[in-house]
Amino acid sequence: MSNECWKCGEPAVIHRKYEGKSWCSEHFKQQFESLVKKTIRKEQLFENDDKVCVALSGGMDSSALLILLSELFDDWPNADLFALAIDEGIEGYRDESLAIAEKLCDRLDLNLHIASFKETFGKTLDDIMNDKEYGCTYCGVLRRWVLNKKSRELGATKLATGHNMDDELQSIFMNYLRGNMNRMIRLGAKPAVLQNNKFVPRVKPFRNTPEREIALYGRIRDIELHQTECPYVENSLRFDVRDFLNEMETKRPSTKYTALRAFDKILPILEEKFSAEDPCVGECNVCGEITSGEVCKTCELRERI
DSSP, rough: SSSOOOOSSSBBSSEEEETTEEOOOHHHHHHHHHHHHHHHHTOOOTTOOOEEEOOOHHHHHHHHHHHHOOOOOOOOOOEEEEEEEEEEEEETHHHHHHHHHHHHHHHHHHOEEEEEHHHHHOOOHHHHHHHHHOHHHHHHHHHHHHHHHHHHHHOEEEEEOOHHHHHHHHHHHHHHHTTTTHHHTTOOSSSSOOOOOTOOEEETOOOOOOOHHHHHHHHHOOOOOOOOOOOOOOHHHHHHHHHHHHHHHSSSHHHEEEOOOOOHHHHHHHHHGGGGSSSSEEEEETOOOOESHHHHHHHHHHHHH
């Protein structure tokens, strides 16, 4: 391992075992941004007149994405960019991350909109979890519902999330282990768009970028790090898959890249095979939001709450 940047000889901040090269902070930053822009171009994630909502949690991934997109959109005068944060009402956790999100949006001179569980559902997640288990299950379903509804009401044409390579690979392996092939075809940097005008298309510019490299980029860009862990995080299948993939990457560098590229090759085949079996999307009989059944999952959970 070299302690010097292979390109300029300056002190290195990272050594990528999967490519056998070390990088200084400046050249790492340049290459990081170049690779993300390549994903955006190749997948055609944005149009010049898009109104893009970034799902901002205050964490490193979404914060780094907001900074990078804010600079990219400077060259797109007809495009608009803003952030949306969800306040689940987790005392000692979400208030801290929201403060970080607000400071970042002030720094970038971008609008930040905040939607809360309390205003939307009448209860915070803390209230809900007093009587319920499975915090991530409730939180994930309710968050996705609010993100889609609120971003649509704000006029967004795209909803950009900070999902990274590690997140994507974990989802691929989890769906495979569960035998859920229909969900596999919804993965990718630009997942298939549901044919319903109430659905805001998701895009994932960091989909081909490792989590650890986003963390390093964030430090280089002086992004404040929210280090408190959510008290409702579960030791679920995702954690087991994460640990397995990290162990394989340590033993055999480039495993993650190889696995993701392999999935990309079979994704068109999966789409052709299973798209016909994917449930048709309609509107919930209760709330009117999109669902594949008569009642959406959010309304089912609200009934239990």
